[in-house]
Amino acid sequence: MLSAARTLNDLVEEVAYELGDAENAIWSRASLQRHARRGYAQLVTDAELIWGVDYLPDLPRIANYTAAFERDMFAPGQPVANRFNTTYGGEEEFASALTAPAQCTAFFELEFLDMIDGAGTPPLPAVCELPSDAYRVARVTHDARRISPATRSELQATDFRYRTTRGPVVAFALDGDGISSLRKYRTPSTLAAYYRVSVGSFGTLRASGGAAATLEIPSGTVTGGMRIDEFDSAADGAITSADRARLALFGFAPRVTTVTVTTVEYTEGPAALTVLDLFSGMEIIGSFGVLRRAPGLHPIHLAGRGGFGIPRRIHLSSNNTRIEYWGRGETPDDLDVHRIEIPRAYARYIKHYMKWHAFDSDGDGHSAKLADLYRGRYAAGVARAASRRSISRRVMIAGSGSARGGGLSRPRLPWQYGQRRGR
């Protein structure tokens, strides 16, 4: 009975018992675990159960290492960005085995990139890597408008220079740049909207602002932003050592305040400024605890894919490219820890799959008829799951009078006008 099974190992133990082989004399635990992994992977792909969302941000690509072996040389705590060995999308014409270009090595540098080609925007990457758990793209939007898929032949027929033409993104292609890549057409020419974060590139959001904070601003630059490690607990404009100490030890913002900022004054060197609240004007629900949801944050980006965790990186949809895909689900490295991401009713189909393959395997436990039985039950479960994704049943509302629903009667001539007799 699938009562409280939440991990794949729970399913393994239940199936072993239901096969009458709790001691794993006929079917080894390893073989049942193998069937469990495979069944879970097969089910989520056959029935398209895992829906994922991610952004392919129209922002300069951030990367901070150039060779694959460098990835393992980062010290604990050092932020790891992407790998790059080009800085401009057109360089691929001159060499092979190149990565996507990158123009900066840290997030805060976005504000300081110069205009390279006079277009007002630093070059943005057109080719992006698909999320690692995506096996099929479902829908792609740019600036909240759905864009169409196209083959490279169609793009080339439309625009011979489709690989370098810049402008609003109106289509995408999945061929021509590698099996796990997506190319935007056109190459984005406008930066996506993003929340400006002054300090830090990883970790949890620790403050949403206070009455005042201290910023370090380069000479001649006036900007608004938020410094993560400044927090005004008393909302009195003074950042005390106690505030800093608190944030240094604990990563949560224990209080969220509403701040509206209209002016920013700057003087040479660090100065006390009125800081633009990250969520200025936004409705704030609650007054303590950790940040759970932010305007523009897609709920699927909460850690664990839904319902718990702390937002780590918030993308906005304005001028941004978003991809929706069917995913494989989390890879169960540890079958005792990995939580099944699908409802309990669907997890039963995994047990059917496991029993199907257990009875189908050679050995003392082989039974072709029982294998057929559970194969049929697994297939029926997949079909059921797939049918639920379509439009749900309409609620039937009782009506009176008419026997059939429908539109108006067909128009009729008042007599047999123009028709031959006998017809």
Place this chain on the structure above:
Amino acid sequence: MNLTQLRAEVQAVMDEDTGSSAVFWQEDDIDAAINDALDEISDATGWYETRVPLPLLRGTVYYDLFAHCSPAFASLEAAGAEDGFISVAAVWNPVTSAWLTGSSIDMLDACSRWERNEGQPERYVIRGCRWLGLSPVPATSGEYLDLWLTASPPHLLEESDIPGFPEEYHYGLVELARCELFAQDHEAAKAMKYWERYMAYESKLRHFVENRLERSRTFIAGGAHA
């Protein structure tokens, strides 16, 4: 039929003694098989429906049904139904007093940038197995929608517990429990026999669930076709 009666029917065919005299199939094994059968027939027919409130957040298009349904099912946790939601049957908006229309994502995309239109939700779309999308997007927080869900019912735990669907279909649980137990005993022919008998009950219950409303035909003079 209550749990005691269901168990007795299963034991009669299994040729097993009752109570502490049971040799091979213990009462717990038979109860587990009956509750498995209850889960199976509930999943296949969708007879068990329950209502869950869905709190809306301003500007939020997609809602995780796992996160919202789990508290509602918490009262059933003792019966092992804490993640029992299966699918969305219908959605009611108490503000507009109207049922939301189930849509596909293609239908919603006919309106460009539908994810930015704010207002009272009129349509819903299901993505994957646990995400519910709304259009228009809620413009205010604090309001609720009523979700009608099909779900796994609470298991039969007490001797007097009775399945919630009509009694003429209860014997389907007995047939499927027999099928499962014979399969555990590797008696393939008997398992197949009882599986086919169970399928007949399942299809009848599904037909009952999907055709609960009958409208009598009324003769309409003059208009021949709708």
